[in-house]
Amino acid sequence: MALNSSANSNSKSEKPVSLIWGCELNHEKQTYTFKIPDEWKYEQQLALRTICLGEKAKDEFNVVEIVPSEDSQDTTPVPLATLKPSVLPMATMVGVELTPPVTFRLRAGSGPVYITGQHVTLVPDLSWDEEEEEEEEVAEEEESQEDSPHKAIKHPASNKRGSIAKKKKMEKEEENSVPSDDDVIPSKGRGAGRGRKPAVKK
Numbered sequence: 001m002a003l004n005s006s007a008n009s010n011s012k013s014e015k016p017v018s019l020i021w022g023c024e025l026n027h028e029k030q031t032y033t034f035k036i037p038d039e040w041k042y043e044q045q046l047a048l049r050t051i052c053l054g055e056k057a058k059d060e061f062n063v064v065e066i067v068p069s070e071d072s073q074d075t076t077p078v079p080l081a082t083l084k085p086s087v088l089p090m091a092t093m094v095g096v097e098l099t100p101p102v103t104f105r106l107r108a109g110s111g112p113v114y115i116t117g118q119h120v121t122l123v124p125d126l127s128w129d130e131e132e133e134e135e136e137e138v139a140e141e142e143e144s145q146e147d148s149p150h151k152a153i154k155h156p157a158s159n160k161r162g163s164i165a166k167k168k169k170m171e172k173e174e175e176n177s178v179p180s181d182d183d184v185i186p187s188k189g190r191g192a193g194r195g196r197k198p199a200v201k202k
Contacts, residue, residue, distance in 0.1 A: 014042065014122040021046065021119040024054075025064065025104060026111035034119075035101035042122040046098045051081045052090035054112035059085050062109030069101060077105070083113065093117070 023032040065077040081091040
């Protein structure tokens with residue numbers, strides 16, 4: 001079963017995590033089984049990337065195949081790649097996504113043959129739970145605001161009459177402070193404020 005993306009998973013609280021995986025097949029270890037512990041409850045997948053020969057490989061055909069599991073209905077092995085240093089030392093795997101357990105076997109040749117890929121697993125997405133909690137908190141705040149609306153703030157009305165009366169009082173004081181023509185004190189100029197003495201007759 002292929003794991004295309006996290007959007008296709010049944011639970012939104014899970015996200016895929018990819019790890020580099022690899023194994024070696026040679027004349028001493030001709031099989032390798034990729035399996036996961038039983039306590040792992042999340043979906044697992046192995047996406048193959050390359051199969052290549054090591055630098056010590058002999059110039060011979062090396063055939064790598066997948067051995068079906070024991071409980072599989074079809075027990076026929078599936079060849080993956082046929083490699084030879086002088087012809088094809090490496091093969092690129094595209095779209096080969098396997099669900100563990102998977103057993104690889106070196107059917108022919110002495111290797112070494114290296115198989116690499118990506119181990120993809122689904123883990124709990126805690127960030128999604130945090131986002132849901134934040135959304136719930138915001139919704140609760142909005143509901144509480146709707147249930148208890150804010151009271152209208154009463155602004156003190158401006159006392160227009162008082163300001164008009166104050167303005168008139170200031171204008172009246174300014175008028176009283178301006179001296180009238182009768183109150184003008186004559187300047188102390190030459191001869192000002194002195195009466196002319198009559199000429200004395202000889």
